[in-house]
Amino acid sequence: MRLWALRGLRSRRDLTGFPRRIDLAPGMTPGRPLDGPAAAAAACPTGALQVEGSASRVALDRCVHCQRCRHGEHAMRWRADIAWSHGDGTPLPRAFHHSIHVRVLDAGDCGACLAELQQLPAPQYSLHRLGIFITPSPRDADVLLVVGPVTRAMRQPLLDTYAAMPAPKRVVAVGACAASGGVFGPSFACAGGVAEVLPVDRTVPGCPPPPLAVLEALLAVMGRSLPRDGEPAP
Amino acid sequence: MTLPELLQALECDPALGAGATAGSVLALPLPATRLPHAAHVLARAPTRLAGIVCEQQDGRFALRYPFWLGAGLPWLELVTEVGAGETVPSISPRLFAADWHEREIEDLFGLTFSNHPFLGNFVLHDEIWPEQAYPMRHDFRAQDADAAPSPYQPRAMLHAEGAFLMPLGPVYGGVNEAGQFLLDTLGEDIQHCQTRLFYKYRGIEKRAEGMAAADALLLVERMNGTNAFAHALAAVQAMERAAACEVPPRAQVLRSFWAELERLRSHAATIAGLCKSTALAVPTSLAYQRVEELLRLCGAHAGHRYLFGLLSPGGLAQDLPDAAARTLATAAQAVAARLADLAEELLFDNSFIDRLEEVGLIDAKTARRYGLVGPVGRAAGHAGDLRIDQPYAAYAQCAPRPAAAEEGDNLARLRVFLAEAAESARLLPLLAAQLPAGTARGVFTPRAAAALGWSEAPAGASACFVRLRADGRIARLRLMPPAFTNWHAFHLAAEHFAYQDFPIILASFGLAMAEQDR
């Protein structure tokens, strides 16, 4: 019989400073393209880069972090940050300000977004300290967090899960696939994003979005105030 | 069994094999009627079926059965062809590992395999997809899938007084992949487990058709995002072999380097998952802490935590400076050492060991019959590692030491995962030390040809068949990942154990459903 609690207390502590401040430790986020020459758009496989005059504008929802526009002759400026989420949905009522329960639903994810969600309870992020809990039952859930492009077989389970949740409830689409279909796009097998099936309150783009980006979106859904975003990376 | 003997048993010209060595593919064309006999011979020889490749060529279907042989021997590829309305003789009664591959081809191409007792309702669930939709056929249109499906009819396998099906999924647990297990049970004990996957079928192979090779690689990476590099490596090598393209030596060593780093991270995540399944909170946290450290190392040095976008046809999209490689190797080794410390403590914790030992058993005979690969196969006494048997990238000069166990239980699998993680950590500095000078970016000039590529992914042998068109776009991409092989046998490990053992057995396999479903 081991004294695991003691072992846990003895181990190194490296909790992120988020959400008191933006934390951008190396490797924590891949960053995102900011701006660059119009020529860079040609290399984009998903049409996330759109030419506007002499510059390329980024439609972040479609960006799959292929990094083609990061290197080479038409390299764009990338910015290391995490506050990527956006959405029109109102936050949950005040009662949910300090705690929510989240049902995670895989609707055809490649595994990377789910792996990043698995990291949320890790000591570096410690999801629970923020009052956020992942629950198995949609009956207890306030937020439905969907990853993946919504495959044909997961379309009905997704709708059923949403219906099984009590109001008020919010839907958060996590990852490029859930935001826009990503590399899988709309096809005979995929709906091409959660918004095709359900009203989405908040979208976290990224392929995959780093754990802090997901945390940021969940805090936004809870109606918590957030720190200002980080500085552009060189 | 030597190669000429094997060819003789297959009733082929033994001279065909002259000059064939490890890393080459020996194609054996034969009529479809001789397939069962060939399968019978190969099932008894030390060969492994990687998968079945089906290609529609106008009205006809070409079928390839790639087998890999032991060290020093080449790949064997049975090649046959059937017309549109013809049935293919099933080889699964002789070579059971082909079971699911044949079912998949039946669902996606509408080819019928004679003598196979279960066809249909596999990739395309009957309650979701209409009867006559075959998406991989060239004439398939998206609206074909809109016809009415059949009613939902789960089928009980256990016929006993009071037996019932305990459904688990597709939406279950906390952060889980979407898949379903129908547990045939009389209560408490699992008598039979029906693994029902393909809830996440995204039609990757279909979508890749007509894509540029480099874009198709992005798709392959996202087949299983947690093992993206290894699978993309198999695909990129198939493209390069098809295009007869030379890869710079620096890129070859770096590919092995990144593949081993990914293996270390993937195995660490599997071990963390195993801790989580036994509900030991502190070890779970400590293991995930290690995983996060490795993810950040990857993110800092490759620009992406899961190594997406790193491979490009002909080489690597991005070089890693020598000094950075050494720093990275040292840092990764330090993380691996902390993981090993944790593992040592875990292996002395009785409450943890009791949940693993003699639970989730797969015996050696089953492992051979199902052709199990990767840590799951190696933990059940079924050796086989593409890095050793069919070396690629830099593994010829930097071979890993194989890990093995005989027991085939959860604990054996954990030990193999730990040993392989340690071995990857050992290889990293060796690879960093022998980085050749030069560029890591290659030149890729496509041509119309087809080839097989392979790699040893963290979960086991991954093979990929690519046919390129003259313009460099994909004509056919066939992914044969290890999860497809290993999920086939998962149900046997769960049988006769109690409900509460199920999540642990599931975690000990460390398999991704995304990889199976594609």
Added chain:
Amino acid sequence: MIAFLVFLALCVGGGVLTLLVRERHAAVVATGFGMLAGVALIVSAAQGLAGAVWQLPLWQLPALGRLTLGVDRLSAWFLLITGLVAVPVFLFSARYLRHYAAHYRTAGAAGIALFLLASIGLTLATRDVFGFLFAWEIMSALCYLAVNFEHLHDATPKAGLIMLVASEAGALLQLVALLLLAAHAGSTQFDVIAAHAAGMGAGLAWAIFALSFFGFGVKAGLFPSMGWLPRAHPVAPAPASALLSGVIVNLGIYGIVRVNADLLPVVMPAAGVIVLLVGALGAIIGILYATIETEFKRLLAHSTIENMGLVAMGIGAALIFRALHQPVFAAMALIAALLHLLNHSIAKSLLFLSAGAVDTATGTRDLNALGGLIHRLPWLAAACLAGCMMLAALPPTGGFASEWLLIQSLLRSAELASVPVRLAFVVAGALMALTAGLALSAFTRLFAMAFLGMPRSAAAQQARPLPASMRGALVLLAAGCIALGLLPTYIVAGLGTVVGTLGLHGGGGALVPPFYAPGSALPGDFVASFHALGAQLGSSLLPPPGLVLMHRGDAASPVAFAAAPAFLDIALVLGLLVLWLVVRAFTRTRRLARQRAWDGGLPELQPQLTYTATGFGNPARVIFAAVVAPNAAQVEEQTVAHQFRAGIKRTERQPYALDRWLFGPLLGGARRIADAFAAMHHGKLNGYVAYALAALLLALGVAFWI
């Protein structure tokens, strides 16, 4: 006396008339006479309990002594139970028997039931040895006929025969015990025997105890001779099962109490310990089988074994306390046992009739094939729920009161001096606690699997509504279950007089006083000392007094047991009401959204994806495998299309543990002995002559030696 004679006349007359009228009227005639006879019996029993005991000497038989009829308080109690069960059972059978009309003569069943009722009444009201034995044998034979009614089924005659054989084996032991008693007293009259009880030798007393306990134990379904119950119950028609479990097993208990507490009060504590432990064993084994059984009636039969075990535990405790000179505690334990007997009879006949109703509505009694009946048969479900709660000992039903009393009386063992006896009480108490827990699980399962969830077969989906008479009988019994829970105080007071006549303590009134009644003779400060227990709650509002049992012997602990079941139930109702109001107050402004049950994202939840009765009981089976399914269980697994695993066929046969360990070898031995004797029949004449000679020599030798 008149009421009892009216009862006999109604039974016999009704029985004869039933056999004479046309077939289609027979059931109605029998029901009318049966219900009237039941009422007459209740009146007669009430008179007896109120003190109108009588004795009626009948004929003097040559060599067998005088036949005497009579009802004392003990008989009256059992007659009361019989009457209370008989009325609804006859009401129920009017329509129930109809579905046998195609294959059987229903008049036969109805007539037999009336004669059976008469024989039960006689068994309880004979006051001499031979009258008792005659009535007993008639009752056994009629019981066999009632069980064997559906004789065209293969299983029925075999089960009936097993019951008859077991019953006769028990009767043989009883016969010897009663004859020994009669020989000792020199009379066959019960009151003479009771008067001569003192001064009997220890050996003879032990023999009489053992013979009577294990002999009557067969009828009562006590360990180890309870195997006939789960066989006979499922094959009998529902009303017969209800009589069997509700009345006839009680006769075994009656015999045990009559002989060991009245005719020859046991003075050996060890004998009481045997009764206690045998009861505990029977209780735990019965409930274990009930927890895993999937046939409605067989489950109930196992539960009968459990409850008879509990009653025997109470009796055992009473015998021990009496032998160790604690008559007050002995009275308490016996009161608890007899109260539990009444509760069990009402609940069990209710549940057996429910099983019959389920059978009528769906055509099956297999719990694995039922489910969801609450939607189509809400009245049946409500009645059955009352019965299940009673047997699971949940308030507000009577089962709670009697099991609580039983446990309380076992706890009194703390005041005994003998360590081995206290140890036996500890073991028995632990087993009883386990039994109570498992009973809750078993009856939750019974109700849930039959009435809740989804129908698991077409039969359950298309359940037909029940006729009003069946519903009436069920509601009557269910109301009884609730009434017994609300008003046990009055019943216990009545029981106090019953045990008082067995000489267990100074008098009924002292043990169960009218505590809060106006003009109570108890001193005010004494009454006030119970206020801390909450016993006076609501005493000014409602008539039922709070305290149930107490004694005044010991100043240190004047109260043996205090509880206010009626107030408890009222508090329960009020609490639920308050809870409902609070929840409503908080959720009044919220919108109620109804969604289908969460099924993990399945396209459709189907019955085969939900728990079966087997599955529900399996954890208990796995945990208690050593008792209920040792490794001798025969499992046969067959894999279809071997490597593709198209299906697994699994058949499992589990012979009862006791049959395998005890009766199997016994029967095997008996058969071998019989075979050995059969070998003597070789057909050779000189051999037979030699046998004759040898027998003659043996007889002469024995004669000379004596």
